Amino acid sequence: MAVLTTTTIITAIGVFLAGLLTLAERFLLNYGICKIVVNGEKTYEIKGGNHLLGSLQQHDIFIPSACGGRGTCGLCKVAVLEGGGPLLPTETPYLTAEEIENHFRLSCQVRVRNDLNILIPEELFSIREYHAKVIRIKDLTYDTKYLSLGLAEGETVDFVAGQYIQLMIPTYGKVKEEVYRAYSVASPQTLKTQIDLIIRRVPQGISTTYVFDYLKEGDSITFNGPYGDFFLRDNSREIIYIAGGSGLGPIKSMLHKMAEEGIDRKATFFFGCVSGKDLYFVDEMKEFEDRVPKFKFxxxxxxxxxxxxxxxxxxxxxxxxxRHIKEDGEYEAYLCGSPGMIDASIKVLKSKGIPEEHIFFDKF
Amino acid sequence: MKQTPKLDRIQRLMQPGVISKEGFLGNDTRKLADIIEDDQRLVASLGLTHEMIADVMEEITDAGRETFGSPKMVGKFLKVTVEGSMGKIASPFGGLYNKENITVLNIETNESITWTTLNIHMIRDHGFYQGKGSCYRIEPKNIAKIFKLKQMI
Amino acid sequence: MDINPIVIFFASISTSNIVLTNFLGMCSYLSISRDLKASWGLGQAVIFVMTTTTMLNFLVYKYILVPAGLEYLRYIVFIIIVAAFVQLIEMILERYMTNLYYALGIFLPLITVNCAILGVALFMVIREYTFLQSLAYGAGGGIGWALAIVALAGIREKVDETKIPKGLQGAGFALIVTGIMAMAFIGLSGIANIQ
Structure with missing residues (x-):
């Protein structure tokens, strides 16, 4: 009998406290439906309590993010004008003083607790998530592959030659969370039902290891995009393309555009490799020399x-x-490759009198 | 040194598959604070500082970077290859760094040592040489080796 | 024990300060006192938790545990009540005081194992306080704890600008300061004594 009363009393106390907490959670942590005003014009109604990045994704607004919302890449910055709450210690390492001044926040760290007023670059609205199938995986060199992704029936993608997409790498092996990695599109922008990517193996890379060792033809894969302002500017300057390794991808897409639209600007593509075993697509580039009026590879x-x-x-x-370019010529340069190559190329181009605003490259 | 909540958070980011495929800790089960403290002691016993070590690694890296992936002779004996990939890698301590793999081969002894740009940052700013068994761990005894490399430049 | 609750209230802030005379609740006292703002925040949380849980614990003890003859279970019951209340406070802070919520971080759940709070509840039983006395003791104990940590944080912020021998940095120095503070509080012992 004594055992029974003891158990009953302890259980009653426990149940009472648990009930109290459940009620508190129900009323305190329920933020209801919050309104998010984007750029002062569009309003979205979102169930509160989640992070801004994911909440926006539910409404098909994709903010670039490489780490999948873990607060490690610092790419998912948006300006939160009202309702973002205090800046968190997890955000400060990724924001400059100027960005803090302009109310920038990491959208993966900001929780939607009340109505928000935020600013997002307009071009992000055209970013969507796509489901695709791997049509073909082709070896270009010993460490570079050409990946062709076909979109699902009836879906099309609109992008501008030179832009990139983010491939979603699912969990595999020790990788317990999805990650996103950026790759430039190598196929023509007029081919709207398929995108091709050139991927070079990164030592110990999460994404490239998946593509090289796990991904097979016929597999399903998800990507979102397009992103970036690396695309051909409309003017008559002579074009210099410089690429190394997998950097050939976006340049190839731009050359397709030049061929299809008959753009007759003078253009030279400098493709740097270490040795013959790294070189690929030589024949394709020679073909472009025939198709693009004033192009040289x-x-x-x-x-x-x-x-x-x-x-x-x-x-x-x-x-x-x-050796090839003249001093003080009217040039415009498009670079794609490793950061080391890009930095050194910019130095050379500047020494030739090409102003910084005529040199374009992806910063991802 | 005490394992703070901040170090706990950083150590979680160092697990395999979070930032890098294999993680930064190898099969090391020690607390991050202890890893850093033990290495600090080893480095001090060699009469060095994190700063000095990072400086040498950076000097060699900068010298090799000029050739974008082709091996370059630095000094008489060192063949340095800096392979840069596109994209950036996040540091578990915060910030984004270039993805660069640096291999230094001593052609006389045929010994080689590998590190990344992220290694240099983590050593300089946080005294972190990675956990035991991690493929990019810089063992303090190898650090002494790097210092011999420096004299060969 | 027939002491005026008001006396108990002031005594538990000063002469019987839970930190400086009983040395309870040292863990968070030492680790959070590096920053004045955070220590004041934690102090407020402790005041609230200590006052409410002492009342609750008193009621549960007097009207449930004693009649059922379960006094021996008081440790467990007190801890559960404290834990539940800390959870509740965490939710309140997350909702209404986000800044403080992030400033306290991991240390908020640590209140659960803040032995000062359990200590106050147990002293209340040992000293056979009435409800009003317990209320005064709980509130006073909380305020006393907050006072002690804010005072220490203030001193540590000033001392940060001076040179301290390496071996004494951090907890070592904080403990020495705490000792001196405890001695200073002895000076107030003529006012009231409840122990």
Whole structure:
């Protein structure tokens, strides 16, 4: 009997407290429906309590994010004018003083607790999520693959040559959470039912390891996009393309555009590789020389091996560019490659008198 | 050193599959604070500082970066290859860094050592050399080796 | 024990300060006192938790545990009540005082294991306080704890600008300061004594 009363009393106390907490959670942590005003014009009604990044995604607004909302990449910045609450210690490392001044926040860290008033760059509204099937995976070199993704029946994608998409890498092996990685589109912008990507293996990379070792033809894959302001500007300046490794991708898409629209601006594509085994798409580029009126392809090897039988340009891509372009010419440059190559190329181009505002490259 | 909530948060980001495929800790089960403290002691016993080590690694990296992926001889004996990938990698301590893999081969002894740009930042700013068993861990005894490399430049 | 609740209230703030005379609740006292703002926030939370849980614990003890002869279960019951209340406070803070919520971070759940709060509840039983006395003791104890941590935080912020020998930095120095503060509080012992 004593045991029974003891148990009953302890249980009663426990149940009472648990009930109290449940009620509190119900009323305190229920934020109801919150209104999010975007750019002062569109209003979305969102169930409160979740992070802004995910809440916007539910309404098909995709803010670029490479880490999937874990607060490690610092890409998902949006300006929260009202209702964002205090700046959190998890955000401060990613924001500059100027951004804090302009009310920028990491949308993956801001919780929707009340009505918000936010600013998002207009072009993000055209970003959507797409479901695709892997049509083909082709080896370009020992460490580079050409990936063709076909969109689901009836779906089409609108992008401008040079823009990139974010591939969603599902969980696999030790990777327990989805991640997103950015890749430039290599296919023509007029081909709206398919996108092609050039992917080079990154040592220990989460995404490239998945593409190289796990992904098979016929698999389903999700991506969102398009992103970026790396696209051909409309003017008559002579074009310099510089790329290394997988950086050929967006340039190829731009060349398709030039061929299809008959753009007859003078253009030279400097493609830098280490040795013959890194070189790919030479025939395709030669073909563009026929299709694009004033286009020239200049591949260069920095360290050709004896059995490459290399006849073309030799040396670092920056040296080759330096040899080919004139001082103070009317040029416009589009760069894509590793940060080291981009930095060195910008230096050379500037030394030739090309102003910074005529040099374009992706910052991702 | 005490494991603070902030270090707890950082250590969670270092698990495999969060920022990098294999994570930053290898099979090390120690607390992050202890990893940093133990390495701090080892580095001090070699008469070095994190700053000095990072400086040498950076100097070698900068020298090798000029050739975008082709091996470059730095000094008489060191063959340095800096392979840059596109995109950035997040540091568990905050900030974005270039994805660069640096391999230094001593052609005389045929010994090689590998690190990344992120390694340099984590050593300089946080005294973190990665956990035991991590493929990019910089062992303090290898640090002594790097210092020998420096004399060869 | 027939002491005026008002006396108990003031005594538990000053002469019988739970931190400075009983040295209870040291963990969060030492770790949060680096920052004046956060320590005041935690102080407020402790005042609230201590006052409410002492009342609740008193009622539960007197009207449930004693009649049922379950006094031996008071440790468990007190802890459960404190834990539930801390949860409740966490929700309230997250909703209405987000800044404080993030400033306290992990230390808020730590109130659950703040032994000062359990200590106050147990002293209340040992000293056979009435409801009003317990209320005064709980509120006074909370205010006393807050006073002590805010005072220490203030001192530590000033001391941060001076040079302290390496071995004494952090907790070592904080404990020395606490000791001196405790001695200073002895100076008030003529006012009232409840122990």
């Amino acid at each position: 200049v591949p260069a090897l920095s360290n050709p091996e004896a059995n490459d039988g290399w006849q073309g340009e030799t040396g670092l891509i920056t040296e080759v560019v330096d």
